[in-house]
Amino acid sequence: MVTAELLVLESRIRLELQQLERLSEELQKTLKPYKNRPVKNTIILRALGSILHDFYSGCEKIFLHIAKEIDRTAPKSESWHRLLLEQMTLPLKGIRPPVITSELAGELAPFLSFRHRFRHRYGFDLEWERMESLVKAMPDTVEHFQRTINSFLDMLAEADDREQNGGDHHGLQ
Numbered sequence: 001m002v003t004a005e006l007l008v009l010e011s012r013i014r015l016e017l018q019q020l021e022r023l024s025e026e027l028q029k030t031l032k033p034y035k036n037r038p039v040k041n042t043i044i045l046r047a048l049g050s051i052l053h054d055f056y057s058g059c060e061k062i063f064l065h066i067a068k069e070i071d072r073t074a075p076k077s078e079s080w081h082r083l084l085l086e087q088m089t090l091p092l093k094g095i096r097p098p099v100i101t102s103e104l105a106g107e108l109a110p111f112l113s114f115r116h117r118f119r120h121r122y123g124f125d126l127e128w129e130r131m132e133s134l135v136k137a138m139p140d141t142v143e144h145f146q147r148t149i150n151s152f153l154d155m156l157a158e159a160d161d162r163e164q165n166g167g168d169h170h171g172l173q
Contacts, residue, residue: 017149
């Protein structure tokens with residue numbers, strides 16, 4: 001990958017990671033008045049649903065950047081969202097190692113499912129009992145995701161350095 005393309009990709013991904021951090025902070029602020037109490041206020045439930053939705057959407061934007069710029073292919077079928085998540089767990093011989101682990105994909109899958117439900121329901125149908133586990137898991141999942149993607153970006157930079165110095169020309173592996 002050409003260094004300029006890599007720099008643009010890295011900048012786009014880092015911007016998304018910053019946005020995910022802001023979402024995590026927003027989640028904490030929204031939950032602060034509830035201190036482990038169930039959230040029954042429909043306006044707050046809508047806000048929390050939006051934050052959960054945005055979290056997975058941000059992760060997916062990063063995955064799409066990687067799929068388009070590094071893999072040079074992204075799924076196009078009806079189930080492309082799930083296929084894209086799976087694609088990020090796969091090593092692509094001669095191109096890149098897995099972007100995320102299967103474990104992290106397992107952590108992200110419920111957020112993908114929630115986002116689908118959120119998009120296809122009315123906000124007043126949201127229930128704390130169905131959202132609570134995701135709301136509580138989100139800060140740790142954001143942190144795990146950020147660590148993983150930052151490691152991937154570090155590996156990308158190392159591979160680019162090797163290529164620029166006349167070394168390995170066989171992708172990121």
